[in-house]
Amino acid sequence: MANQYLTMKELKEALPDIPENSLKRYLQEHAEYINYKKEHNRYKIQASEIEKIKFIRKLYSDGLKKEEVTAKLEEAGIPVIITVEDEEESTSTSLVNVNSELxxxxxxxxxxxxxxxxxxxxxxxxxxxxxxxxxxxxxxxxxxxxxxxxxxxxxxxxxxxxxxxxxxxxxxxxxxxxxxxxxxxxxxxxxxxxxxxx
Known part of the structure; x- marks a missing residue:
């Protein structure tokens, strides 16, 4: 399940309490913390990211703004995701914890x-x-x-x-x-x- 990617529809089914527009906004505004791919305007989100998205939802529900949510993600030690071009695949994603380096x-x-x-x-x-x-x-x-x-x-x-x-x-x-x-x-x-x- 860790390497499995979910479509937006499947993600919505896994997180029924979060509207689809909110899910897309979380992906766009916190892209450096969520492991997903966007192919032809379709999102594919790694199944292991569900807990992270729930955490982001909770932070927004607590009344935090985008910058405050980003700060909380950094404080929680969530690794930043950097996407790099790979010769064999069109893109490969690697997790790099740059928070400690910063x-x-x-x-x-x-x-x-x-x-x-x-x-x-x-x-x-x-x-x-x-x-x-x-x-x-x-x-x-x-x-x-x-x-x-x-x-x-x-x-x-x-x-x-x-x-x-x-x-x-x-x-x-x-x-x-x-x-x-x-x-x-x-x-x-x-x-x-x-x-x-x-």
């Missing part, structure tokens, strides 16, 4: 969006750290300049402070250079390198 693609896109957002936040953080370090360097330069001027006016005790501050300035400058280098390295990485770590 779900995987959605997950991949979501992952890529998250990675992009994390990268953007990381770059913003590095920029802020860079600004802070530059500000600190400028303040240290001003302090050193003040101390040098005081030193020139005869305050030799300040010499050690100048040396200490100068060393701090150099350390801070190295930090700025490291952060700038990290920012450049982060910018130059492509999104694929970030995802796959290559």
């Amino acid at each position: 779900t995987d693609m959605k997950k991949l896109v979501s992952f890529l969006v998250q990675q992009n957002e994390q990268s953007r936040l990381s770059q913003n953080k590095i920029r802020e750290q860079n600004k802070q370090l530059i500000h600190e360097v400028q303040e240290l330069k001003l302090t050193i300049e003040d101390l040098r001027m005081a030193h020139e006016q005869g305050y030799e005790k300040e010499s050690e402070k100048v040396t200490s501050l100068y060393e701090k300035l150099m350390a801070t400058q190295r930090s700025v250079e490291e952060v700038a280098g990290a920012l450049e390295a982060e910018k130059s990485k492509s999104i694929w390198q970030k995802i796959f770590g290559k």
Whole structure:
């Protein structure tokens, strides 16, 4: 019975509660979920599709619209039917469950969006750290300049402070250079390198 095809008349007899016009509408509007052939304006529906058609009927009876019914069929994991041309037969129908592949693609896109957002936040953080370090360097330069001027006016005790501050300035400058280098390295990485770590 699984491979047996029913005419529209036989299908109507199997589903007496569903008008023929509704059956044809279900076949047309949800063709990707129902296994049938159309030969010379005559429908031949695989007998195994009766339960699916009953399910579609119930969804419409519950007041759902076409798009909502399609979404429910997808949620139920009903495989999408793809008809391909075959050299031996005029057409052959194969069932392909593309729903899981679509779900995987959605997950991949979501992952890529998250990675992009994390990268953007990381770059913003590095920029802020860079600004802070530059500000600190400028303040240290001003302090050193003040101390040098005081030193020139005869305050030799300040010499050690100048040396200490100068060393701090150099350390801070190295930090700025490291952060700038990290920012450049982060910018130059492509999104694929970030995802796959290559």
